[in-house]
Amino acid sequence: MSFIPHAPSYYADSANPTPDRPFLHGDVSTDICIIGAGYTGLSAGLHLAEAGFKVVILDQARVGWGASGRNGGQIVHSYSRDIDVIEHSYGKEQARPLAEMMFEGAQIIRERVAKYQIQCDFKNGGVFAAFTKKKVRALEEQKALWEKWGNKDLTLIDDKNEIRKIVNTDLYQGILIDKSGGHFHPLNLALGEAAAFEQNGGVIYENSAVTRIDRGANPVVHTALGHVKAKFVIVACNAYIGDLEPKLANMSMPCGTQVITTEPLGRLADEIMPADYCVEDNNFLLDYYRLSGDKRLIFGGGVIYGARDPAHIESILRPNMCKVFPQLKNAKIDYGWTGNFLLTLSRMPEVGKLSDNIYYSQGCSGHGITFTHLIGRLLSEAIRGQAERFSAFERLPHYPFPGGRLFRVPLTAMGAAWYDLRDRLGV
Ligand SMILES: Cc1cc2nc3c(=O)[nH]c(=O)nc-3n(C[C@H](O)[C@H](O)[C@H](O)COP(=O)(O)OP(=O)(O)OC[C@H]3O[C@@H](n4cnc5c(N)ncnc54)[C@H](O)[C@@H]3O)c2cc1C
Numbered sequence: 001m002s003f004i005p006h007a008p009s010y011y012a013d014s015a016n017p018t019p020d021r022p023f024l025h026g027d028v029s030t031d032i033c034i035i036g037a038g039y040t041g042l043s044a045g046l047h048l049a050e051a052g053f054k055v056v057i058l059d060q061a062r063v064g065w066g067a068s069g070r071n072g073g074q075i076v077h078s079y080s081r082d083i084d085v086i087e088h089s090y091g092k093e094q095a096r097p098l099a100e101m102m103f104e105g106a107q108i109i110r111e112r113v114a115k116y117q118i119q120c121d122f123k124n125g126g127v128f129a130a131f132t133k134k135k136v137r138a139l140e141e142q143k144a145l146w147e148k149w150g151n152k153d154l155t156l157i158d159d160k161n162e163i164r165k166i167v168n169t170d171l172y173q174g175i176l177i178d179k180s181g182g183h184f185h186p187l188n189l190a191l192g193e194a195a196a197f198e199q200n201g202g203v204i205y206e207n208s209a210v211t212r213i214d215r216g217a218n219p220v221v222h223t224a225l226g227h228v229k230a231k232f233v234i235v236a237c238n239a240y241i242g243d244l245e246p247k248l249a250n251m252s253m254p255c256g257t258q259v260i261t262t263e264p265l266g267r268l269a270d271e272i273m274p275a276d277y278c279v280e281d282n283n284f285l286l287d288y289y290r291l292s293g294d295k296r297l298i299f300g301g302g303v304i305y306g307a308r309d310p311a312h313i314e315s316i317l318r319p320n321m322c323k324v325f326p327q328l329k330n331a332k333i334d335y336g337w338t339g340n341f342l343l344t345l346s347r348m349p350e351v352g353k354l355s356d357n358i359y360y361s362q363g364c365s366g367h368g369i370t371f372t373h374l375i376g377r378l379l380s381e382a383i384r385g386q387a388e389r390f391s392a393f394e395r396l397p398h399y400p401f402p403g404g405r406l407f408r409v410p411l412t413a414m415g416a417a418w419y420d421l422r423d424r425l426g427v
Helices: 039-050 083-090 092-100 104-115 133-148 160-164 186-199 246-250 267-272 313-324 369-383 388-394 404-425
Strands: 026-035 055-058 123-130 154-157 174-183 203-205 210-214 220-223 226-235 253-262 278-281 288-291 297-305 333-343 350-355 358-362
Touching (some): 039 369, 055 226, 083 092, 083 133, 092 388, 123 133, 133 174, 186 203, 297 313, 313 333
Parallel strands (some): 026 055, 123 278
Antiparallel strands (some): 220 226
């Protein structure tokens, strides 16, 4: 048996106390077996356990070991492609139910943090930042679109003095403030949701990698030392699925993205981020940052298609951080880590069934905190016989990457390099 700890990070070092959970040993029967203890698995598990089902979650490592315990911690509504693009690609009928759900994931997070008193440094307020006038126009369009679907918390600012009162940099031509956005300590959210799941009777086995799922009227989930027999299975492994279900692995691509964290900045933190909102820019390859509870700057960005672990994370991200905040030129970087998200060709999540009673959801394409919480609720609705909202996502087409597993990385990197060049040239 190998015991896999959380990847070294600021989040792992500042995690709330959590029990070491047992690994699966022997045979277990349950209503629902969920594979993966990230937000997708935990959100579905908690909804189902609250509804009175017997639920078992298995993770190959620990709760929140994957992207859910390593991410930027930024609440961003909607999907990796916004509703206007979804309408354009799939038609108004297909887009409408997705638009009606685009703010629900954030509500679920807020409700859970409040209901279960989850200590995760939750703060309200997010900012989208534009480097060029053209990108400010994109923010204006985003504002109109989100307002049309019910978000009345948006303010656009294009006066540099006013921008500096929110985020103290000269770089941006405009910012869109979304007071219904927000940020939090992502691993502590996952650990809090796991505790809530257990309070509701759910059972979690850690260090229990699933090696095989047998189809049938009662599917059986196998680990090295045990089996779970269930009425339903949910596969929630996202970018860490490996070879468990090749069909799911073939229609998506794991990508690495990196995060650095400064030393605690004290008063300098209030100077650079007076409003304490989280920020992401609206470039194709975007940077995102926010303050932690103890006033460090947590700065993320970069994409490595195919998810190789980079050697020098600080040297990748520090120049961008110092471009935004030259005030940080002497700040020490205490942590740097990488995590994997799952990219799909359409950039839309892939949701569906592998058989009548085996469900999956994956591939939020780097924009998954709200969607994973939403889909947890929709998976629970579908298993309870109300599949209408789940089907709205299930109907989205799934495309394989051009080039297959061998060439998808260089082909996607070439496409991304083109859009990145356009952003750099400001066109
Ligand atoms: C560095 C980084 C920054 C990000 N920042 C943001 C952000 O600020 N805002 C935002 O909206 N999104 C962000 N994302 C994306 C977001 O974190 C993810 O979309 C989301 O966490 C995915 O959750 P998940 O539960 O689907 O997958 P994960 O959290 O990756 O969980 C999958 C779990 O499955 C387990 N698993 C895999 N295979 C097996 C197996 N065979 N047996 C048992 N268990 C298995 C893994 O151990 C893992 O715990 C970021 C992602 C990264 C990597």
